Amino acid sequence: MKKVKITILKTTLDAELAKEYGVKDLTACPMMEKGQVFYADYAKPDGFCDEAWKAVYQYVFALAHGCGKELFYYGDWIDKPNVAICSCNDGLRPVIMKLEAVDEEAKINYTPTR
Template sequence: MEHRCKVTVLDKKLYPELQAEYCAVPDSGKCPVFNVGDTFLFYRNDERDDYWHAGEGTLIKAGTPDEGCLQSPGTAHCGEKGVPFCTEAWDAISRYIYTALQGGSIMHGWTKDDRVMIACCNDGTRPVIFKIERIDVDE
């Protein structure tokens, strides 16, 4: 059986008081590289292995961008063709993506469905909330 992994951006948070106190750009706002509603689909088979390319080219549906997000040089919408995931997000969720692609239980006993995990990136002032789902594909 082949397994795929679907990642959906559920929400983005902002803690302006923490940005004001700690960030070099105190009004940087919400994350500019993911949009609520973004959907990514990861494959791992003989033809395609998205895991080892850090999500490059996995974006299948783009959400609506926030207004007023500051873009830094080199910032692009993650998962587009040629653009891998943000490294902080990848560091936080890649283990769940890998587990799903291998057909494993993402979070047995923690979530109602062990094929689903809710996780967030490591940015403490503007975290992005992800839903990670294992998809079982009968061939």
Template structure:
């Protein structure tokens, strides 16, 4: 079966938003660290954040079904049509991921 590799590219913290909207002290995401890699099918890795998996699953599913992100609105977007950059929807401490279809 086809697989994808998910790599954590960057973890961030929007300190100004955290200060304005969060209770207490907030730091960057504690689940992921830069450089972390996961090889996946359609099953969420046990240690993967549920919310991030929900955000990335449409990209993973498209790659596993043989699709890519080089047509229509994505034409000319990514240099490699076997890769996509996406992030989780946490506006306070987003994490940016590279999703790559393994061929």
């Protein structure tokens, strides 16, 4: 199983929807910033948004297990192997992320307690 690099490509705010549905003075995501990099393996990386993790963990798992060596979805989505472009599930201020498998092996960081 490989590690997966998650790069924040952009944070957005849909001004039209935010005006209609959002709280006063809503801004783009305050948790993530363009250019941030996280490495995922078996679990959500430290500092990574819980809701964003729920939206992308399936792609992280697939990439970590080599499912992106060929293009995702029969080549009709992303044209680069081992890459997925995803977003979190915040409809007013989605964060766009690039997920890519890297050559580093993931390691379980688990110490049993008894």
